[in-house]
Amino acid sequence: MKHVYGPVPSRRLGQSLGIDPIPFKTCNWNCVYCQLGRTSPLVNERKNYFPPAEIVSEAVAAVKAHRPEEIDWITFVGSGESTLHSSLGAMIRELKAMTQLPISVITNGSLLYLPEVREELLAADAVLPTVDAGTDIIYRKINRPAPELDFARFIDSIAQFREQYLGKLWIEVMLVQGLNDSENALQDLAAVLRRLRPDEVHLNSPTRPSCEPWVKSVDEQALGRAQRILGEVAKIVRPAHGDFDLTGFDTVVDAIIAVITRHPVSEEELMRLLAKWQPDRVRESLEDLQSSGRAQVVTRDDHRFWSCVEARYINENLSRCLDGNAHNQGPQI
Ligand code: SF4
Structure with missing residues (x-):
């Protein structure tokens, strides 16, 4: 859909x-x-x-x-x-x-x-x-x-x-x-x-x-x-616990794309959601999606998240280059 x-x-x-x-x-x-x-x-x-x-x-x-x-x-x-x-x-x-x-x-x-x-x-x-x-x-x-x-x-x-x-x-x-x-x-x-x-x-x-x-x-x-x-x-409001409905997805690749298209998901959570597939199969599919430019990894505070490629995240190094100073302490009011 x-x-x-x-x-x-x-x-x-x-x-x-x-x-x-x-x-x-x-x-x-x-x-x-x-x-x-x-x-x-x-x-x-x-x-x-x-x-x-x-x-x-x-x-x-x-x-x-x-x-x-x-x-x-x-x-x-x-x-x-x-x-x-x-x-x-x-x-x-x-x-x-x-x-x-x-x-x-x-x-x-x-x-x-x-x-x-x-x-x-x-x-x-x-x-x-x-x-x-x-x-x-x-x-x-x-x-x-x-x-x-x-x-x-x-x-x-x-x-x-x-x-x-x-x-x-x-x-x-x-x-x-x-x-x-x-x-x-x-x-x-x-x-x-x-x-x-x-x-x-x-x-x-x-x-x-x-x-x-x-x-x-x-x-x-x-x-x-x-x-x-x-x-x-x-x-x-506390983080939600529950399952993403993945019925109707026959392949692990389709399921991954469906999950990450609307919400970036931590690698740990993604593995849990995709538990009906073998972990090795999931990892292999994620690597393929990343190398073929169909998924991206964004890292925040040492946590890896999977997201769709359309999302434009700024990484910390780029932020420093663009602005000439570090933004990682946040703006002051
Ligand atoms: S930028 Fe738009 S889509 Fe993103 S959180 Fe703000 S209101 Fe929502």
């Missing part, structure tokens, strides 16, 4: 059937922690990147191929920004007419200032926008949005959406060491989140390779501090 994958274990949504409605890394942000590499170029145009009927028909076929208890959520989660697909609302409504399963949308929330996007998302059972910053300066440092995207309008539009929306508004905060984990940064974020009245705030920190090599996840102490400052609504 081209647009639908899983169900896969999700940190926040249990077993989630993923729908990816846009081309790889089509996004209007360029987050420093993005696991899909750098966004180049930034794209801020809404359109039908793929025919909506094709996406819906794949999703319906995937739902029919599973027992209801095997899927907790159907989730629009683009390998980029889902709301850039201009038929997102129509697709949500069509799927809701065909299945009882709840539908969620993972989004950066940047297009909620458009009335039509707010209207489209009203149909979803849960909307999960990202708010990493309480100030414009931190927003620009972490999310690196397209220049026309404005922080004050971004926050105002989520508040406006909250006024209308009856479903679950679960806001994700991705904490990055040295960027948004200080007492001041968290106090600013708390003030913004109080305005947005989310049902839950999900505290996360990068566990997969970030596009920028200097990005560091925060420790338990910082997670605890964030939870204290952001209040009862904040929950710490």
Whole structure:
């Protein structure tokens, strides 16, 4: 299937059937922690990147191929920004007419200032926008949005959406060491989140390779501090455990490509997911994929991750060359 994958274990949504409605890394942000590499170029145009009927028909076929208890959520989660697909609302409504399963949308929330996007998302059972910053300066440092995207309008539009929306508004905060984990940064974020009245705030920190090599996840102490400052609504999200549905893949190569195309995976995790094949066969296939340019290895903190070749990661040495100094200690605020 081209647009639908899983169900896969999700940190926040249990077993989630993923729908990816846009081309790889089509996004209007360029987050420093993005696991899909750098966004180049930034794209801020809404359109039908793929025919909506094709996406819906794949999703319906995937739902029919599973027992209801095997899927907790159907989730629009683009390998980029889902709301850039201009038929997102129509697709949500069509799927809701065909299945009882709840539908969620993972989004950066940047297009909620458009009335039509707010209207489209009203149909979803849960909307999960990202708010990493309480100030414009931190927003620009972490999310690196397209220049026309404005922080004050971004926050105002989520508040406006909250006024209308009856479903679950679960806001994700991705904490990055040295960027948004200080007492001041968290106090600013708390003030913004109080305005947005989310049902839950999900505290996360990068566990997969970030596009920028200097990005560091925060420790338990910082997670605890964030939870204290952001209040009862904040929950710490732990890595998901579960299996990627690999039924339907006859060869180990197809299975590897399916797993790494949307999420880089640590070598250890990949070996576990592919346990139905002999380890030697898996290693041989990985080597072949790497040498033929169909997969890449990205190393972060001495951990090896496998990823698709389209993802543009910056390695530490390149970062030093380009900027003339070391970025691996992270930017200072
Ligand atoms: S993390 Fe999401 S919003 Fe940020 S650049 Fe990557 S795809 Fe875009």
